[in-house]
Amino acid sequence: MSDVIKTRREGTILEVILDRPKANAIDLATSRLMGETFKAFRDDPELRVAIVKTAGDKFFSAGWDLKAAAAGDAVDGDYGVGGFAGLQELIDMNKPVIACVNGMAVGGGFELVLSCDLIYASDQSSFALPEIRAGTLADAATIKLPKRIPYHVAMDLLLTGRWMNVQEAHRWGLVNEVLPKERLEERVWEVARLLASGPPLVFAAIKEVAREAEAMSFQEAMNWVTKRKFRTVDTLYGSEDNLEGFRAFAEKRDPVWKGR
Known part of the structure; x- marks a missing residue:
């Protein structure tokens, strides 16, 4: 769709790639593009499964683009049809979505991961919700995370902003599988093809x-x-x-x- 949001289609599977160097941060315009992409996936009767991944090795996504916010992007601005990152508030998303996580998933990047149904991550991945340090609320994570992992663990992440490595995320059941980086995409596509063959x-x-x-x-x-x-x-x-x-x-x- 653009240089920032790329898509690749294989049969009934759509791969959505966020490519916004250096940290795959998401501003309002990017969020709206993502929303249109996921809406098109939702509404296409020929598509059955989506994969969400990002470009680069260091960051899966740094989440909300603070530089864009400092330049005038309002936190309560128009994120587009699916809310922030186009997925977490998209109505009637009744198709499986798989997160392919490599690198740091921070703030809204972590929330994007939480919007997916299955989460596969490389052994180089980590997660954090540092909004507390910026004096703001990780809204979607505050709603979702205590339902996904033990309450006290979720509160620890939300209240301290600390990092959770991928092994800990897997131990709490937040991540389906942890794989070597070179095996990650192969495994995600294996699962996507399995789901695409299902009912x-x-x-x-x-x-x-x-x-x-x-x-x-x-x-x-x-x-x-x-x-x-x-x-x-x-x-x-x-x-x-x-x-x-x-x-x-x-x-x-x-x-x-x-x-x-």
């Missing part, structure tokens, strides 16, 4: 139910599923793919998913 309507239902159930009691969420109140669940039940899954099992063959 897209089921993936959509998993993402919507998991997201919306956060604000519901268990029984309320179950009632919404059984009564087909979730749009993606209603689409799934009675679909060609739903029937194909049953037939493939009965016929002892691999299913052929069509997304309808």
